[in-house]
Amino acid sequence: MDNPFLVDVTRGNLVESRHRGSVTVIDADGGTVLSLGDVERHVFPRSAVKAIQALPLVESGIAERYGLTDEEIALACSSHSGEPEHVAVATAMLAKAGRDAACLECGVHWPMGEAATRRLAARGEQPSALHNNCSGKHAGFVCLACGLDENPSGYVRAEHPVQQAVRASLEDVTGASHTEEEAAIDGCSIPTYAIPLPALAFGFAKFGTGTGLPPATQAAAKRIRRAVAQHPFLVAGSDRFDTRLMETLRERVFVKSGAEGVYCATLPELGYGIALKVDDGGPRAASAVMAALVLHFLPMSDLERAAVEALAQPVLRNWNGIEVGRFTVSLEVLG
């Protein structure tokens, strides 16, 4: 089946580009609130499930034992821009487990944040694994390994106790089998497993409400949501979508981007979980659709509405600041 158009990108009076995709919104009882497109196709959730991947660290009591702060918990769920604050928090997490950046197995890249890259270059420095956008998640994995008295070496491999715990957590929360046949390797070298969007959305409904989760998982999910809501900068960075949305709405929404146009969210007060995938992998469409969904479902003040509308219908400006086009999210998205 052909997925519907989710976003039109216009230039002048014409539609220049269009993004298709699938969207599902599930409530905490597993009921379907919205279903658009082929939602049964299995998708790799990529970084959109980092908060669920962080559950074992908190649920096991290891985060507590190492005295991880809310900042550090937030960074464990992040795809950060590699700004100095992100690097400092990742460094502190590793130190609490008696480790350092040498333990990180996520690989090295220049900061995702362009300003952070320029700042680093201006200082004559090179990036380290701490600048990798996944370094917070990986620092959490190292803490989990050490807390479990396991050698952290090889913690990215599917058979390591860390990835076994992470996979069990994903299966428990989403209710979907994570199979070898549908496994692949993520950008940061850990396994990623393809599952259907409704399972992802249901998992986030449970993550947001605690419904159907054991008490320890409920408490861990709550701690993670609060930590991120208090430090939305640490989960992404300057001028990033997740950061801007959660700075505006705080604990009323938890939202997390993944690569290739995946986005997950929960709106705890409504009991909703949201999962969407843009067919072509375009992140610009995924974030606009997510903002439009949040805007549609969540009551908010005029001030909040204005901030979220700017994310749902971004204006395209050229290098001289001239408005050249717009994003328009399909009305179908809004049920």
Add this chain to the structure above:
Amino acid sequence: MDNPFLVDVTRGNLVESRHRGSVTVIDADGGTVLSLGDVERHVFPRSAVKAIQALPLVESGIAERYGLTDEEIALACSSHSGEPEHVAVATAMLAKAGRDAACLECGVHWPMGEAATRRLAARGEQPSALHNNCSGKHAGFVCLACGLDENPSGYVRAEHPVQQAVRASLEDVTGASHTEEEAAIDGCSIPTYAIPLPALAFGFAKFGTGTGLPPATQAAAKRIRRAVAQHPFLVAGSDRFDTRLMETLRERVFVKSGAEGVYCATLPELGYGIALKVDDGGPRAASAVMAALVLHFLPMSDLERAAVEALAQPVLRNWNGIEVGRFTVSLEVLG
């Protein structure tokens, strides 16, 4: 009508993302060689037509009068990475018209090339309009204005003699009307006009062969193609698709990317013009399809074939260099 899938992006054993689009290949007599998808939809060619936009500069004799070199002609057709060589050539072009960067109306951005951005930042410098990926085209526009004894100020506006000449050239070569109703503003602030892909492809067939063009236009097109073939680095930059393809095949292919997934090319020895548009605007799909088309149509040596295959079916590697996926261009693309 739904456009066909052009490229599958796989991760592990699964298709993670898919790109749709339309493709047309036209010969120098206007005959259709290949037509895929809705080719009648009008698309903004964006930067893919820079070589045609450079015709008035050469055809008028102004390039000759100012003594523009092949390097400078190549840069006039470029979407460059803002590397030092690009900046130097743009500066030299402006100097030949007795002007400097203050005349450029393209706006300022950090170099498109990440290494160039880091180098600039490392020197404590800020970017200027010379680093804008369109600065070569704009330096050409400034030369054209000065050569026409027109004030270059406002040369980006549709009513300026420079844009009038550029528009006339586009209409002459493509045979398509460029109307106000289908005009929009490009990233560098000049007008861009939406036209159907077959007109674009036909225009490039004529650009590549001279068929149906007045002698002065033929000569100008030949000079431009030769200049770019001799300096493919200047039309894009380090590790860029256009540069790599033309470094491999030189004058046997002229290829030029445009924003939002547009690509144009000509294969002069076959008399073909090619134009394609990826629906979602994804450049990664546009370049893979273009490479696959060149590979399909053009006879080449094993060495050349290996180089172009690497562009058509890029392997996706993560930050640790592990192969995580691949691009697969649809067989339908190959007729």
